[in-house]
Amino acid sequence: MDKQNDMLSPEAFRKIDREVAKYPAEQKQSAIMAALVIAQDEKGWLAQEVIAEVAGYLGMAPIAAYEVASFYNMYNLKPVGKYKLTVCTNLPCALSGGVHAADYVKEKLGIDFNETTADGKFTLKEGECMGACGDAPVMLVNDKRMCSFMLPEQIDALLAECK
Amino acid sequence: MVEIEIDGTTLQVVEGSTIIEAAHQMGTYIPHFCYHKKLSIAANCRMCLVQVEKAPKPMPACATPVANGMKVFTHSELAVKAQKAVMEFLLINHPLDCPICDQGGECQLQDLAVGYGESASQYEEEKRVVPDKDLGPLVATDMTRCINCTRCIRFTAEIAGFMELGQSYRGERAEVMPFIGKTVDTELSGNIIDLCPVGALTSKPFRFSARTWELSRRKSVSPHDGLGSNLIMQTKHHRVLRVLPLENEAINECWLTDKERYSYQGLNSEGDNGRLTKPMVKQGGEWKEVDWNVALDYAAHALRDVAKTHGGSAIGGLLSPHATLEEMYLAQKLLRGLGSENIDFRLRQSDFSADGKRKGTPWLGMKIAEIGELDRVLVVGSFLRKDHPLIAQRLRQSAKRGAQVSVLHSADDDLLIKLEARAIVAPSQLPAQLAEVVNAVAALKGVAADPALAKVGAGDTAKKIAASLVSGSEGSKCGVLLGNFAQQHPQAATLNVLAQQLARLLGGRFGFLGEAANSVGGYVAKAIPTGDGLNAAAMLNTPRQAYVVVGAEPELDCADGAQALASLTQAAAVVVLSPFKSQAMLDYAAVLLPVSPFSETSGSFVNTEGRVQSFYAAAKPLGESRPAWKVLRVLGNLLKVEGFEQNSSEEVRDEALGGAPEFVSGLENAVNVAPNLEAAANGLERVADVPIHFADSLVRRAPALQKAADSAVPSARMNAATLVKHGLLAGDAVKVMRSGIQSDGAGDTAQVTLVAQLDNGLPDNALRVAAAHADTQALGAMFSVLSVEKI
Amino acid sequence: MALIDTINPLLTTGWGKGDAGWSLKDYEARGGYAQLKRILTSKMSQDDLIAEVKKSVLRGRGGAGFPTGLKWSFMPKAAPEKYVVCNTDEGEPGTFKDRDLLRFDPHSTIEGMIIAGYAVGAKRGYNYIHGEIFEIYQRFEAALDEARAAGYLGENILGSEFSFDLFAHHGWGAYICGEETGLLESIEGKKGQPRFKPPFPANFGLYGKPTTINNTETFAAIPFILGMGGEAYLNLGKPNNGGTKLFSVSGHVNRPGNYEVPMGTPFAKLLEMAGGMRGGRKLKAVIPGGSSAPVLPADVMMDCTMDYDSIAKAGSMLGSGAVIVMDETVCMVKALERLSYFYYEESCGQCTPCREGTGWLYRVVHRIEHGQGRQEDLDLLNRVTDNMMGKTICALADAAAFPVRSFIKHFKSEFEYHVEHKKCLVDPEVQRAGSGFFRASSATEAA
């Protein structure tokens, strides 16, 4: 319940400031997407207090920030596991095993899409086209690391690597 | 102008207009949901698709600009097919629960579905269910019915000024909602109900109380602030169950404040603090319900006795500025007939030095609609957003169009208006600060300022405001508006004269934002003292033997509620004409005459621009209450005062106004007084606002409004430095006292216990404590020096 | 890494060294930034520059194929504040060329954007980068730092009077931000809901200011066009279809990846470059321009050449150049179900026909795929798509409708089979084998 703990770190705000600097002075709101990513990196997910804090920092209405947080589907509006795995199952990927890769992960982890393993380690998500269809099956780890050609062996290796 | 053709008819339209505007110009209806003339264009509902010659696809009429030679077909096969297609999509996920929907009978979706829908849909999948939202005590939600037109969202962002609603998630899961845990708190929130084309947003207090077709409708006029918003009163069995705006572009446009929309609940209030429905007299300290004859005789007797024994001047008349013109007119006539010149309706005013020096009736100084045409505005001494929400709204739109608005006040409340400059000073500094602006403008204009102002000079803030004011396109588009706070100020006459000087230097206009429904009407009705008659403050300062109170609760409605209460309590006879009762009234009154509130009588209000607006009763008087003008007429007859033969309120009005003009004559703001720049106060100055939901006796009794965010209990607000100076932290319980009174004074009433709150919008050495509230009434004068102590 | 091959490398000249050849010095060694220098030192006029681009008949590579030079010429000259925006929000299923462009040769896009800024008089640019490719966003930021340090970006570029700065804006998972006005909203810090046009971005774009938006590949082609001259570039391709184009080939081919070939290259040639059909199986259908383009049956596709006009004549669209190849192991109903889900998932939700229609389409196709279809459903699907098309703010609703209509049109019998037999025409085991997922890991199939 320590409120201070809910707040973003000074480091996070320094990063946000770097993003704000990319836009004209009166357009601070442009940095909201990046700021929410920075917040998510730090907190793991976007609690409503965090969204409000970021909104306040950028001088925008909290609901305007929530609109953004809920529109773009890589923001976590609920807590996720330590590793969020997103598997692309869109058609081009599916033709080369995207759905099967997802099935394989589901079986290995014993969870379905949008579920988290009991130990809180993995959350599985279904993804839309990641713009990497030539590398199918593709998978994102924690939004930022893309893994290509994820056949069973590669998936096994990835899961083993996630400590 | 461009020439276009709609359904074969040629017409000229302004370049840049949209097809829907052009169609409306020629009276052609194009179905639509998201389009609203006062909101930005969203073009998302797609209901307004029409055929445009040479366009391969149907075009949204709401968003497509006209072009010369354009041919539009609103009913062609292509257009109708598109409209039907959209209607089908709108209905597949709509619950079609019209029989239990409050919007039933006035639902645009229902109406259009009949005209544009197919009888059966092939959609057989499960319908979407959307969780309802808690928007607060005023607006109820049935979000499953929402068609995502986003009108409500655009309203909060664009008209109310702060985006309180949004559309979260996307695609089919898109949902209109406030930020989690937030409600819709603006003073204009109820308008989203009118804007909602379906039954997703409805009135919470009205919910399920009637089907719309059971309601009778009457036009009326808002009895609250000086704007005089036009109302539609909806009644069932002679109870007002709902109030809606009557569109009047010159006044309220299509909006209402929440106060105006929901105060009707007070009309139906019951219990000890509710409606007074039977005449009552106090005999031997006991209250008795009596017949009208008995009560009127009693009242007449009491007044005649006092007049006989002590002279007419022993009687004081306190009239509510929310009373009708007719009521005020007859009341002053009655009092004068009794030999009293002690008559006033300006209950919260404290400086009357301009009396006798005015050239006419103070007013807005311009038409309401002209406010929107100003491009340079200075608002002096106003809690603008709460005191005049719809005028604030007009200025908000002006500011968006590029008008520069500046503020001179003692509190920096967020007006949700983009401000050019602001000067926030302690109340006692207000005149000097305005004088600085006058000096700065004079300097910029290269003319000599009034030598009486020389000593105050002109600081940077004043210069900034001045620079903005002189930078306008033309002087006549420059306006100075004096708010309620400026009018209540102990140096109100000085502020008046300074604003007058400022306007003269700028070639612009100045005026008063009328505090109450009849702030102009009271002057016109002659409800002010003349000669050596006592004004509202004086007749309470020097207690009278008897008082006649019409429609007011002086302990809450006067500049110094504590003093009002004391004077009324000591009086031998207090005759109260009131729609409501209260404990205080029962304590001080001798007779209570139940009179009709505005909804149950005919009458007139003269709004802040001097417009006479007469209205009829929307409902029958409740219980034995009677229209006050009739009661006053009978009292006049009983007291044998001449000139009480009127048979209708219209006759009274015509007598008061010399006819029935659209606007009253004699409007003039100029006064001839010497400015007084001495700062009276020294110490911790009180900044007293009159909270929007406590401003008059009707709104104070409206339960839903009393639960709204704007009805929070008063606190003791100070800026950070002032808190520190007094050794306080926000949240501390504090004792607030009128200066000079010791905290240990046992039984001392001039102190109240409040919670300290941080408000960095206040100047140093200011303590903001709301007036017009039972919790703070004991503190007395609105402008005073206080002390504060931690408990 | 996506395999690549090329007939006539321009955009891909710097590729092929894996992650080693992207940096500024590599790009300069390949002749990079020479065109920018030439323009600045010769003080080339904006009109001449735009005329050269017009001559090349470069058509926008983002999908709509609008002539780029013409688009640039729409920018009002007088406006004091203008923007150039690059669309790297590559999210159209099947498209993955812009990612490789920024990965292997980010500076060609940067140079192209600076030149565009010069041409239209903008002082600032943004590149909107797809959310899922964070590593590419980082690479682009690194390239921007290099360019800034070398004086290609910033005040008075290379000592000239021209100033221009460029920033990257990272998306976070919304296909609709590929639509240019949705993208602008997104840069402004809002939901990426497309705007009604008119006004078009050239008049009312980013922050309400005149803005030119092009696809990454469009910008990347600019330095090459100026290098060889507009006419020479046009001549690489076919009339009205100038230059080379990157094709992202995915699905059932042996070597999925990006291929740069001249416009007008036969599809058969492209298929051959991509290693032919996986496992030698039979070609069943091709979506030639990204998931939003109508599907074409094998025989029709085999007769096409890869250019805007030929594909349009065949009843589809070249779109973004994403070639999704499907062999006989594909159940067309299931394939459509997945695509319909995509549009349902990605509709921004503002327009009634799209918000409600995409869900309706998906549910009906889903029902058919799961054996609960009815005979009337095919007509229903056609009617719903008819009601969606051309009635929305942006083309997503049309994009959702095209696959439905074309799949039903060309593979009607498969849908009917589903309705009638409540199962797939293609045996589930055959379908399962098609992806290669299980086979690749099984030792017995190693041969």
Ligand SMILES: Cc1cc2nc3c(=O)[nH]c(=O)nc-3n(C[C@H](O)[C@H](O)[C@H](O)COP(=O)(O)O)c2cc1C
């Ligand atoms: C739903 C939708 C998605 C789009 N996605 C992209 C995209 O990912 N990348 C892109 O460059 N253009 C995309 N576009 C096209 C853009 O709106 C725009 O036409 C293009 O960026 C212009 O660049 P160009 O002229 O260079 O092609 C999309 C359009 C629509 C309607």
Ligand code: SF4
């Ligand atoms: S068509 Fe769909 S995605 Fe495009 S603007 Fe309309 S609702 Fe949004």
Ligand code: FES
């Ligand atoms: S379909 Fe999966 S990355 Fe494109």
